[in-house]
Amino acid sequence: MEITVLGSGTVTPSLKRNASGLVVRTSEAWVLVDMGPGTIRRMCEAGIDYRNIDVILVTHFHPDHVSDLVPFLFASNYDYEAVREERFHLVGPTGMEQFYEAQVGMYGDWIVPKGDRLVIREMDARQPDTFEIEGLWIRSRPAAHTFPSLSYRIEADGSSVTVTGDTDVSDDLVHLARGTDLLVCESSMPDDMKVRGHLVPSEAGRIASSARAKRLLLTHFYPPCDEVDVVSQAAAVFSGEIFRAEDLMVLRV
Ligand SMILES: [Zn+2]
Ligand SMILES: [Zn+2]
Incomplete structure (x- = not known):
């Protein structure tokens, strides 16, 4: 597998750190996890054609994680160049269908992919859920954030992210990440600026350690994280390899 960080930032507008977005490429499929504002543009910068995306996984419905869905769907119908003709999947927590219908309610059929190409699937937001799609296994567990929110585990080619x-x-999260090859973990604020509903680097490190994750990629940085050494804060409690995410960074798993 190969992952490309499209956005290592948050709701705070930044040229350096786009809002959340991550592409996971397996031998069988392209998976996009979250799509905050600017994600599609970052895909262009990364040389990834958005029409390749087979599966979109939405963790939750905060705009910094999902607001590029509408332009993605619009382009899927009216790109000046050829549109994708194969099916693609939109997966999210309980409420995904309702969220999509609400967007259609505002924008109309313009954003409804023609020809039944879009398949929507909801994962259980209250308990562990699993399904197989396009040659990969997707597992989810509830995340400790606003309800509904999910964390995902993608398994393919004998590896997991x-x-x-x-x-x-x-x-x-510890259960979901058990033995994972790469834990892409939010780390919103430095250790001394903990905000409820988010993690700090040492908590991310402790989760990686408890789960026996092999490697840890810290991401979802508010600006104060660029003022400190977040890797050292996590390394105090996790002995595996740790990376600080940067937009357009590529890692092999
Ligand atoms: Zn966020
Ligand atoms: Zn959020």
Whole structure:
């Protein structure tokens, strides 16, 4: 697998750190996890054609994680160049269908992919859920953030990547990330600026350690995280390799 960070930032507008977005490429499929504002543009910068995306996983419905869905759907119908003709999947927590219908209520059929190409699936927001799609296994667990919020684990090609979305400390996350090859973990604020519903680097490190994750990628940084060494804060409690996410960074798993 290969992952590309499209957005290592948050709701705070920044040229350096776009809002949340991550592409996971397996031998069988392209998966996009979250799509905050600017994600599609970052895909262009990364040289990733948005029409490749087979599966979109939405962690939760905060705009910094999902607001590029509408332009994505609009382009899927009216791109000046050829549109994707194969099916693609939109997966999110309980409420995904309702969220999509609300967007259609505002924008109309313009954003409804023609020809039944879009398949929507809801994951259980209250308990662990699993399904197989396009040759990969997707597992989810509730995340300790606003309800409904999920963390995802993607398994393919004998490897796994676990993506937390926004979360606070949670046993569910430790279970989901058990033995994972790469834990992509939110780390919103430095250790001394903890905000409820989010993690700080040492908490991310402790989760990676408890889960025996092999490697840890810290991401979802508010600006104060660029003033400190977040990797050292996590390294105090996690002995595996730790990366600080930057937009357009690529990692092999
Ligand atoms: Zn967020
Ligand atoms: Zn959030």
